[in-house]
Amino acid sequence: MAPVAQLNVALNAGLRKGILAAADSSRVQRLVRRHGMRLGAGRFVAGETLDECIAVLRRLNDQGLHANTTLLGEGVLEPTQTEAVVAAYREIIERITSEELRANVALKLTHLGLEIDEELAFANLKRLLELGSFVRIDMEQSQFVEATLRIYRRLREDGFDNVGTVLQAYLYRTPGDLESLLPLAPNLRLVKGAYLEPEPVAYPRKPDVDTVYEKLLERMLEAGGHTAVATHDDRLIQHTIRFADAHGIARDRFEFQMLYGVRPQLQLDLVRRGYKVLVATPYGPEWYPYLMRRLGERPANVLFFLKNTLRG
Numbered sequence: 001m002a003p004v005a006q007l008n009v010a011l012n013a014g015l016r017k018g019i020l021a022a023a024d025s026s027r028v029q030r031l032v033r034r035h036g037m038r039l040g041a042g043r044f045v046a047g048e049t050l051d052e053c054i055a056v057l058r059r060l061n062d063q064g065l066h067a068n069t070t071l072l073g074e075g076v077l078e079p080t081q082t083e084a085v086v087a088a089y090r091e092i093i094e095r096i097t098s099e100e101l102r103a104n105v106a107l108k109l110t111h112l113g114l115e116i117d118e119e120l121a122f123a124n125l126k127r128l129l130e131l132g133s134f135v136r137i138d139m140e141q142s143q144f145v146e147a148t149l150r151i152y153r154r155l156r157e158d159g160f161d162n163v164g165t166v167l168q169a170y171l172y173r174t175p176g177d178l179e180s181l182l183p184l185a186p187n188l189r190l191v192k193g194a195y196l197e198p199e200p201v202a203y204p205r206k207p208d209v210d211t212v213y214e215k216l217l218e219r220m221l222e223a224g225g226h227t228a229v230a231t232h233d234d235r236l237i238q239h240t241i242r243f244a245d246a247h248g249i250a251r252d253r254f255e256f257q258m259l260y261g262v263r264p265q266l267q268l269d270l271v272r273r274g275y276k277v278l279v280a281t282p283y284g285p286e287w288y289p290y291l292m293r294r295l296g297e298r299p300a301n302v303l304f305f306l307k308n309t310l311r312g
């Protein structure tokens with residue numbers, strides 16, 4: 001890599017760490033929570049209410065895009081609170097169905113009570129899967145991976161095929177996890193990984209994560225099941241297309257997934273070329289941690305916020 005490119009990679013890695021660490025500061029939280037929506041969080045979040053979100057999902061569908069939505073929230077520590085989360089997801093799923101949207105739901109197990117009790121999160125998710133719509137379990141920090149995969153496997157053993165989950169390329173453990181899941185012909189979303197993880201569990205250097213991503217992607221596409229290629233990285237998207245063409249992998253065996261507000265033109269270009277593209281479109285008042293992860297992925301997004309601040 002050229003020295004300037006190396007410097008750029010190092011600077012971005014430092015900024016990413018800085019932003020993700022600052023996200024925990026209560027002063028930063030107070031400031032961003034108070035002004036964030038006005039200053040541009042709406043670029044990444046489809047509003048604070050279900051009605052606002054439904055309007056966005058419909059607009060995406062009208063453009064030929066599929067969507068999933070998430071009621072933002074994580075780390076729930078009160079069992080009664082998880083009841084409210086399940087009720088909210090029930091309402092979302094029923095609304096998506098009655099409005100005939102090409103959309104489904106992705107959720108976080110810590111929102112359903114994973115930190116309180118694994119059985120509670122399992123039971124809560126099972127109740128939602130009984131509605132029959134597809135639900136994807138997002139992958140959170142590395143301490144939750146084991147329990148998340150355990151819950152995924154149990155649900156599949158119980159006969160639920162309308163569930164998928166996520167693997168993160170930055171974790172050293174992921175190639176092993178993938179091999180152990182493949183006999184289930186799983187529906188997996190592959191991501192690079194969005195959290196601040198310690199070096200003993202995750203590749204600290206982005207080029208290493210990109211290399212592993214490519215290998216995992218090839219293995220998933222070859223092995224069967226359904227692969228959601230969740231990245232905005234041009235090189236990996238082009239690689240997916242070339243690899244699928246070269247190996248006769250049908251277009252209904254994979255899809256591209258991107259985040260709401262990130263590279264919208266690329267999303268539409270892929271639809272025009274005949275690929276399925278799903279836009280992850282979260283909503284809800286608890287948008288703060290989600291927004292901070294989006295800023296960490298691309299520190300230039302912080303400039304976008306600062307510019308809006310200066311404009312007043």
Ligand SMILES: Cc1cc2nc3c(=O)[nH]c(=O)nc-3n(C[C@H](O)[C@H](O)[C@H](O)COP(=O)(O)OP(=O)(O)OC[C@H]3O[C@@H](n4cnc5c(N)ncnc54)[C@H](O)[C@@H]3O)c2cc1C
Binds near residue numbers: 166189258295
């Ligand atoms: C649909 C979807 C679901 C996800 N689910 C999870 C999950 O369950 N668990 C998890 O840990 N992570 C999840 N992620 C986040 C993921 O781990 C990455 O942090 C994120 O996708 C950025 O990596 P990238 O693959 O786009 O590649 P990068 O190399 O980071 O980015 C490639 C290019 O995309 C553009 N880009 C990337 N991110 C942004 C951004 N935030 N704003 C503006 N431009 C950007 C830039 O042009 C950048 O150069 C998800 C991502 C997507 C798309």
